[in-house]
Amino acid sequence: MRRVPVCLALGLALAGCANLLPYSLVEGDESRQVIELIGYAQRVAALQPEEQRRELNTSTQIFSKDPGIYGRVRLALLLALPGTAFNDDARAVSLLEPPAGAGGAPLPAGPMQQFAGLLYAQIGERLREQRRTAQLKDQLDALRNIERQIIDREQGRTK
8 A cells, every 4th residue: 555655656756857857968968069069179270271171161061951059059169260261250140149049039058058158259249349449440540541631731831
């Protein structure tokens, strides 16, 4: 008689835990993938330009076959590598918007989404700094033009 309630309680407990098990396995798998992506980016950064281009082509093909979060983050990570001939921060940010949850409803905060969010924020900040630098350069050029005009006017008066 005591076995039935104990078995029932044990069965309910196991049924409740069944939903947790796949999530923790997926989270562990995503954590491993994030670590692999970081190592991959470091390896690609050390390659020669021709080899880097091949890796970009491979990542583009992976993304086109499966546009899931892994392929998106892998391609965005390569596009955001500084010092490469194919650096394209704007495209990297656009690839990271869906996984980072930037476009609307927040996504579950798994390791890959967290990494995508971090990349999205970092690359977005770099783009803002680049725009600000360009804006300051334009202002400096405008001031130099004004200075030249003033100098030209003053030289014209002294003649």
